[in-house]
Amino acid sequence: MAGNNPNSKPMNLTLKVWRQKNSQATGKLETYNIKNISPEMSFLEMMDVLNEDLLLQGIDPVAFDHDCREGICGMCSLYINGRAHGPERGTTTCQLHMRKFSDGDTITIEPWRAGPFPILKDLCTDRSALDRIQQAGGYISVNTGGVPDANEIPIPKSIADKAFDAATCIQCGACVAACKNGSAMLFTSAKVSQLALLPQGKVERKTRVENMVAQMDKEGFGACTNIGSCAAECPVGISLENIAMLNREYINASFTSENV
Amino acid sequence: MILDSKIPEGPLAEKWEKHKFNVKLVNPANKRKYDIIVVGTGLAGASAAATLAELGYNVKAFCYQDSPRRAHSIAAQGGINAAKNYQNDGDSVYRLFYDTIKGGDYRAREANVYRLAQVSVNIIDQCVAQGVPFAREYGGLLANRSFGGAQVSRTFYARGQTGQQLLLGAYSALNRQIAYGKVKMYPRTEMLDLVMVDGQARGIVTRHLVTGKIESHSAHAVILATGGYGNVFYLSTNAMGSNATAAWRAYKKGALFANPCFTQIHPTCIPVSGGYQSKLTLMSESLRNDGRVWVPKAVGDNRAPQDIPEDERDYFLERKYPSFGNLVPRDVASRNAKLACDEGRGVGTTKLAVYLDFADVIKRDGLNTVVQKYGNLFDMYAKITGENPYEQPMRIYPAVHYTMGGLWVDYNLMTTIPGLYATGECNFSDHGANRLGASALMQGLADGYFVIPYTIGDYLAQNPTARIETSHPAFKEAEAAVQTEVNRLLNVNGTRTVDDFHKALGLLMWDYCGMARNAEGLQYAKQEIRKLRDEFWRDVKILGVNEELNVTLEKAGRVADFLELGELMVDDALNRNESCGGHFREEYQTPENEALRDDENYTYVAAWQYTGTNQQPVLHKEELKFENVKLTQRSYK
Known part of the structure; x- marks a missing residue:
């Protein structure tokens, strides 16, 4: 009972899925055949169908991270056919729909692969390194209460819009997974840019960029070589410009640092 | 049990000020001697955890997601209300209060709602100071939009991602306190029981979702900010993991559960497309600012929307409610969409949808303006349905979105268990029988930033600073009970x-307990839920062990609780022999199919007390007193 495309035919697919019992175990790709997949299904709904099948056969279902299923929480991941979040640009895995695939396709599904994201089980990885980068300085140091009226500081619309664009990062980690160096520059730069653009964030801009970059390095993320896979694969379109901005902020901070 | 709401004396506008002066304070040096547990890191939880840590308390925060920033507040789209009156269109604290009380169909507490309207203005200031990039006008000042149930523009927004930006603000404040060591964060950790010592909440038992480790945490007070229970319905706009377990286990430990039948069905969601459907996606209420809702006038009109001429369309909200038009409150819009479909005038292949049409606004304001305002929502719609909403109208249908009911709390947001608090969607207090759009974000942040930091001090100041070790028998007993429950699930082997x-x-x-209810259906549902629950415990299939990342086991625990909570919702819906807000009992309606309240007999909060599995819970009533607002038949005509 498809909503809009009554002619769409169900598909049969072959899935090659990364299975790994826990972080210590060795993993491998397992092959599963799956039938009657509606093109109206989301990719994760297809995974639900697979898991119900596996459960009934007494096989441990595939663990994968997901939560909101509307492209905003950033919990879903998956490397699908060699691409972070699959073949559709500007889309998280949860918003990818099976109409992008064809009957008879083989789909390879792997977890994010990056040193700082250890695999927990199957397709679930530990991305807490990204939280720790945020904790190193991704904030404006104001306590609750005692702040000025919201309209006291006018902010040009163009600046506010640009800050917003940077602020839409969902911290999914696709940029890291897509980068051959496993770099977290796009992710880190999004927060640095957002706060450096806004007048409220300028006060701490130097220490912020220094501390966040230091934490990024400490976590073992690779260096940026300006390839741009991160921005190409980012599901919410975080622009490469942010990395340029981070570099400017960082150089500026290095020369004029208050931390010397 | 007498429910004491502890509403302060005095005129409405002075209650909160007076109360803040009257509450006891904990001196700054003593704050570090108190530990507070916060469960949930959405708007209500993250804001509370950060603010309490700033004040000097030691905070332990818990979330089931892999990062606190993923809590489902992040998915809120449209905006946050505040009585700033920046638009000079007649808004005020009193008007926001009045709109909220009326929108809730006169089933919320006046004093709580007034306080909410008062602190709403501080929230916007706080968020801007944190760097939340709200929408702005060309002059650099903040922009506003309109939302349902109000005739002023008081909604602040960040494109269609307001919840995300507000949560990231609270998350950044939380991160700062984590870095300072004042908050210890426990992600991928689920609360499975509340621990009480001498009648007070003194801690929780958790299960780590990767290792399965069952562990105790001790504190002087516990705050539940765990969201709503919309996932009882399986299909809802909630996240897949959203659950009622923490609140439900607290209920079973003695906290009363209030107005469980008050659920909000949001009118504009993408319709169900098949049995595999795992969740429903909301299309923000802000779309009703410009989108026009319609169905064909004739029953069985199967033409494509563009082939149906203007005079054969029924813009039913504009026709029935000329003064609010498409911006009637959610319950009214949902009910009317259902009516149109029940009459056989639904659209799409399933006939369970109505159109939300943007052709007029695109013609009037141009495509670019529409892209600017709603671009991300239109993209989301296109991705899910494969249709282009710029060229053809969206198909929408109501879906479960929010639960107004929740743990009963007094004016201090304390439940009936001393030392146990509930904030945000987890409590029942501010939205009555129907929540207005853009008010959930307001309430979550009001509770966390500006209410709980004051009221929790009052309780702590009256209690000793001595800590209780988790080796205490109460903790060991609770841990054993949790372990037993986990084993029971794993041993069903169904x-x-x-x-x-x-x-x-x-x-x-x-x-039977959705958009329309009746006594017969509810009685039937009650029996069926009991049968289903019995079958669950006889026949559920869960593989694996506790000591691993076991997604099925996690879900099973939550569904076991939903199977109990569902029955309580039905009990509550059966008890309330009236229609109000989102609770529509078909037996009680006006000749125009509007909700017919019974103020004489039901102007109360129904708070339920647990008495045992398969036992009838006991009803306690908190009478609602309206000293400032006159109860009238709600009209949006």
Whole structure:
């Protein structure tokens, strides 16, 4: 009972899925055949169908991270056919729909692969390194209460819009997974840019960029070589410009640092 | 049990000020001697955890997601209300208060709602100071939009991602305190029981979702900010993991559960497309600012929307409610969409949808303006349906979105268990029988930033600073009980999957305790839920062990609780022999199919007390007193 495309035919697919019992175990790709997949299904709904099948056969279902299923929480991941979040640009895995695939396709599904994201089980990885980068300085140091009226500081619309664009990062980690160096520059730069653009964030801009970059390095993320896979694969379109901005902020901070 | 709401004396506008002066304070040096547990890191939880840590308390924060920033507040789209009156269009604290009380169909507490309206203005200031990039006008000042149930523009927004930006603000404040060591964060950790010592909440038992480790945490007070229970219905706009377990386990430990039948069905969601559907996606209410809702006038009109001429369309909201038009409150819009479909005038292949049409605004304001305002929502719609909403109208249908009911709390947001607090969607207090759009974000942040930091001090100041070790027998007992429950689930070894039970429950709830209810259907549902629950414990299939990342086991625990909570919702809906807000009992309606309240007999909060599994819970009533607002038939005509 498809909503809009009554002619769409169900598909049969072959899935090659990364299975790994826990972080210590060795993993491998397992092959599963799956039938009657509606093109109206989301990719994760297809995974639900697979898991119900596996459960009934007494096989441990595939663990994968997901939560909101509307492209905003950033919990879903998956490397699908060699691409972070699959073949559709500007889309998280949860918003990818099976109409992008064809009957008879083989789909390879792997977890994010990056040193700082250890695999927990199957397709679930530990991305807490990204939280720790945020904790190193991704904030404006104001306590609750005692702040000025919201309209006291006018902010040009163009600046506010640009800050917003940077602020839409969902911290999914696709940029890291897509980068051959496993770099977290796009992710880190999004927060640095957002706060450096806004007048409220300028006060701490130097220490912020220094501390966040230091934490990024400490976590073992690779260096940026300006390839741009991160921005190409980012599901919410975080622009490469942010990395340029981070570099400017960082150089500026290095020369004029208050931390010397 | 007498429910004491502890509403301060005095005129409405002075209650909160006076109360803040009267509450006891904990001196700054003593704050570090108190530990507070916060469960949930959405707007209500993250804001509370950060603010309490700033004040000097030691905070332990818990979330089931892999990062606190993923809590489902992040998905809120449209905006946050505040009585700033920046638009000079007649808004005020009193008007926001009045709109909220009326929008809630006169089933919320006046004093709580007034306080909410008062602190709403501080929230916007706080968020801007944190760097939340709200929408702005060309002059650099903040922009506003309109939302349902109000005739002023008081909604602040960040494109269609307001919840995300507000949560990231609270998350950044939380991160700062984590870095300072004042908050210890426990992600991928689920609360499975509340621990009480001498009648007070003194800690929780958790399960780590990767290792399965069952562990105790001790504190001087516990705050539940765990969101709503919309996932009882299986299909809802909630996240897949959203659950009622923490609140439900607290209920079983003695906290009363208030107005469980008050659920909000949001009018504009993408319709169900098939049985595999795992969740429903909301299309923000802000779209009703410009989108026009319609169905064909004739029953069985199967033409494509563009082939139906203007005079054969029924813009039913504009026709029936000329003064509010498409911006009537959610309950009214949902009910009317259902009516149109029940009459056989629904659209799309399933006939369970109505159109939300943007052709007029695109013609009037141009495509670019529409892209600017709603671009991300239109993209989301296109991705899910494969249709282009710029060229053809969206198809929408109501879906479960929010639960107004929740743990009963007094004016201090304390439950009936001393030392246990509930904030945000988890409590029942501010939205009555129907929540207005853009008010959930307001309430979550009001509770966390500006209410709980004051009221919790009052309780702590009256209690000793001595800590209780987790080796205390109360903790050991609770841990053992949790372990027993986990083993019980793992030992069923049945044949039916957890999702299968969850879907069956959801269908029962939607059919008999959803947008329209009646006594006969509710009685039937009650029996069926009990049967389903028995079957669950006889036949559920869960593989694996506790000591691993076991997604099925996690879900099973949550669904077991939903199977109990669903029955309580039905009990509450049966008890309330009136229609109000989102609770529409078909027996009680006006000749125009509007909700017919019974103020004489039901102007109360129904707070339920647990008495045992398969036992009838005991009803306690908190009479609602309206000293400032006159109760009238709600009209948006």
